[in-house]
Amino acid sequence: MTEMVKAIIDGVEIEVEKGTTILDAARKVNIDIPTLCKHPDVEASAACGICVVKIEGRPNMVRSCCTPLDNGMNVITKDPEIIGVRRTVIELILSNHPNECLTCMRSGHCELQDLASEFGMRETNLPSLVKKKEKDESTKAIVLDPSKCVHCGRCVEVCQNQQNVHALSFLGRGLPTQIAAAGGIDLADSPCIKCGQCSAHCPTGAITEYDETQKVWDMIMENEDHVVVQIAPAVRVAIGEEFGYPIGTNLTGKLYSALRMMGFDKVFDTNFGADLTIMEEGSEFVQRFTKGTAPLPLVTSCCPAWVDLMEKYHPDMIENFSTCKSPHEMVGALTKTYYAEKMGIDPAKIKVVSIMPCTAKKYEISRDDSMSSSGFQDVDVVLTTRELARMIKQAGIKFRDLEEVEADNPLGEYTGAGTIFGYTGGVMTAALRSAYALITNEELPDDVIDFKPIAGLEGVKEAEVEIQGKTVKIAVAHGTGNVEKVMEKVRSARENGEEPPYHFIEVMACRGGCVAGGGQPRVISSDVPRPRGINDEIRMRRAKGLMGEDKDAKLRRSHQNPSISKLYDDYLDAPLSKKSHELLHTHYVARSTYKR
Amino acid sequence: MANSSPNSGTAMAVKKWKKKRGSLIMALHEIQDIKGYVPWEDAQEVAVGMGVPLARIYEVLTFYNYFKLEAPGKAVISVCLGTACHLKGNDEVLKEFEKELGVKEGTSTEDKLFHLQSVRCVGCCGLAPVVVINGKTYGKVTPSNVRSMIEEWQNNFANETDVA
Known part of the structure; x- marks a missing residue:
């Protein structure tokens, strides 16, 4: 029999299989913890930091996407402090994201825009770090726009592990990290099979279809x-x-x-x-x-x-x-x-x-x-x-x-x-x-x-x-x-x-x-x-x-x-x-x- | 696809490390030690030989500052920006090198004689600020020393050519 754990999330008692993350456990009792990087098709990467929660008795907030629920835990998923941290995380992401919603293909269907809207992001005090990076339209099927990438890693995970294609990867580290094919070559010259699962999993306008409507x-x-x-x-x-x-x-x-x-x-x-x-x-x-x-x-x-x-x-x-x-x-x-x-x-x-x-x-x-x-x-x-x-x-x-x-x-x-x-x-x-x-x-x-x-x-x-x-x-x-x-x-x-x-x-x-x-x-x-x-x-x-x-x-x-x-x-x-x-x-x- | 002509140094590195899990970095190190950088063709040879997707290899190559993807200059100038050297003003020395050589940190001069890079602590903080050029250590460097250091290596290379 599978081992179960009992805990409390936002005052609600819950029993789930051992190993279930706090994020998934919370969803079972209709508590929605926001996240940008975690997607059900991919392993948690703890990249974005929006899903933070508090566990009673622990000094730091933890990322609920990669913290398993444990016996006796008392988890708090929302209070003004947590919401404040989440807002800061979103603000940090926005400081490195072009303010181009009006002309973005993803506008209206964008997970980042949706989050920013939910959290009522109206103005930001952080200086913009946005650098215009060149688009890759070489495949004429999928367009990579690294400027709009939030480094969540979903596309890379999907391309490498779900699809086993290994066309997309992360190049570099830190702020200049970029999604691209090995060596920064054109995607069309890489093993890319154009399946577009990267675009299906991208939360923003960083990966889209090659538009031929005109x-x-x-x-x-x-x-x-x-x-x-x-x-x-x-x-x-x-x-x-x-x-x-x-x-x-x-x-x-x-x-x-x-x-x-x-x-x-x-x-x-x-x-x-x-x-x-x-x-x-x-x-x-x-x-x-x-x-x-x-x-x-x-x-x-x-x-x-x-x-x-x-x-x-x-x-x-x-x-x-x-x-x-x-x-x-x-x-x-x-x-x-x-x-x-x-x-x-x-x-x-x-x-x-x-x-x-x-x-x-x-x-x-x-x-x-x-x-x-x-x-x-x-x-x-x-x-x-x-x-x-x-x-x-x-x-x-x-x-x-x-x-x-x-x-x-x-x-x-x-x-x-x-x-x-x-x-x-x-x-x-x-x-x-x-x-x-x-x-x-x-x-x-x-x-x-x-x-x-x-x-x-x-x-x-x-x-x-x-x-x-x-x-x-x-x-x-x-x-x-x-x-x-x-x-x-x-x-x-x-x-x-x-x-x-x-x-x-x-x-x-x-x-x-x-x-x-x-x-x-x-x-x-x-x-x-x-x-x-x-x-x-x-x-x-x-x-x-x-x-x-x-x-x-x-x-x-x-x-x-x-x-x-x-x-x-x-x-x-x-x-x-x-x-x-x-x-x-x-x-x-x-x-x-x-x-x- | 990988070079069909056997690339002996790289082939040996692949052979040596391919059976050992988690040793991609060791193989890449060996290639860089031999060639001074990791060429695209060699990375492909490693991919095929070790069964690691090229995309993963480039993730490693671009994650670590240490790896070079292009042939560096003959003299590799490492300006230490570790804590001690930094506090003693080595960033000014780096700027002077950039100015004198006309290149940015992390790149090589067009004639491929010099490659300029910053490093984090070379382990002789007592000499700070420190610059290392092809293994030779210069201590207590100031921006005014930069010109003569460059000239020293230009002369070294000129003499080499004369001998040849």
Whole structure:
């Protein structure tokens, strides 16, 4: 049995597991201790000093984020003296933070601004130590603005330990400490995979997405252009947070409306591309599994941050990688070929904008030649959910009053299998539904369609599925820090000439999958518990939004999508056909982790 | 990626220390002792050889004042700013060096002859204020000595070149 400790916090008796910090224990009894650096995804670093509390009988205040509650402690979390210390800490932080809220991308969603506001910081007596430091926009996906960094360490911790990428680090010490890649080189020349988890965890405007909203407004304004937009699965269950909806509300129909009002000529859905990915990737799997055409396990490739990581850190896995492009790239390629031909539009005049929960997608659209399979760059601009929300607000659209409408044809129809691409385990679930049908010519019964063992937030999830008397072993990993052990297992089996431990592996770079991608909203509202920012509760609530849409869908298997059948009949012929390979598949190369 | 040509000193340091946990700093010290600084390529070689991410190595290299990331000048001038030397006015001596050499503390002259740095206590406070140049200790220094100290080392280097 776990050992418990009993103590008192602000007069409230509490019993918690031994080892629980004062900060976490206090939250259990609804006592909110403010903090800037502590985030549930990272170890306490005791960097900021805002979470100080008093313990009766001790001379000094302690940082509650890294002090475990002990038997008999009498903790005081608030009195005028504690509040005074916290104000001083905030004042010190502000003395080294540019006073640029009005023009800061993070304004309104900033944890530091929120704290300063809560503590009523009106004027400061400290001299400003702010030094303008150069921004790093080299990745064209993520922007580092070290001037706005408060040295909380969340991004470094996430990049190094949660993601195991080790692109970001602290350079120097003391006041001049700076977040940067090793040696102060450009982030684009570092191992950075553009997943944007640093930006998802940054409390201030120091790490943001690379803003391309103006580029899209310019496209919309250009009368000659036929501007097509598509939205990724995870966007529909997160954008609502920007407009005051409860976390996880599915707003697909209103989103389509908003996009039309903004002036896009056609509104497609990446979920269609997800269904198509399943047809291609599912067929790839079936070929490898039943005919041994290429090595197993097959590894999913829809996540561009994961693709980048694999090319840099696991290039020996290239032949295990699905050659399928990601869903929005498929939609982009088909928009400028299939759709253009069908409608008689010059593809040179078509612009494709993808709304993604992701910063790595900004990198993906020009990662190699196969991203221009239509003869033009297949996707012209990627906007994150956050950028789209800003554009909707700029356009003065009253989101909550919008009508719910349908997407356009022929690249807008989707099944429940397409929509679940947005969370960890979803791609695998969707693939198994169709792989089962492809192998057996029968449909997987509805009661086993959900594959419960691979839902949820366990870092690596394993399961076995029986298909025609054969066992399919699957693994699902999310958060790139969890990938290493899965790859190691595969590698060691291969080196020892053993059967592969898995047949099919799904990887998503971000913990929880795309619902918690680096481009998702970072809204601060009373609905979002502290510590602010993405956390497991938000991840699950957004995922449940997608699960709900799948459950309610009339069609829940990608191969049942009528628009997909029509696409193959009219244009592509069959999955893995020559034309499919030209437009929907890509290739990989080993890349060095550092470009210098 | 790391230099493909074996970088003997660095390779040996990596080999010597890689099995011992927590000895990254020792390996980096050895490289700096041999080369006078830790070049980017060598840091990469350490990363690969010792299995430590380069980002972590640079966190260490930039945390400690001791490590140099660029080739220092031939003569390393260490101006002590420990308590005794500081109180006896060595900061004025440092300023004089900066003025005479036209460089900032922590950097090298363009001709790479001199590297100017401040250090914290060299352990001979009785001689304060102290300056150490390439191992030679100068005690009870005043700003007016600075010019002659620089000239002394310029002459040393000139003679070396003549011999060569």
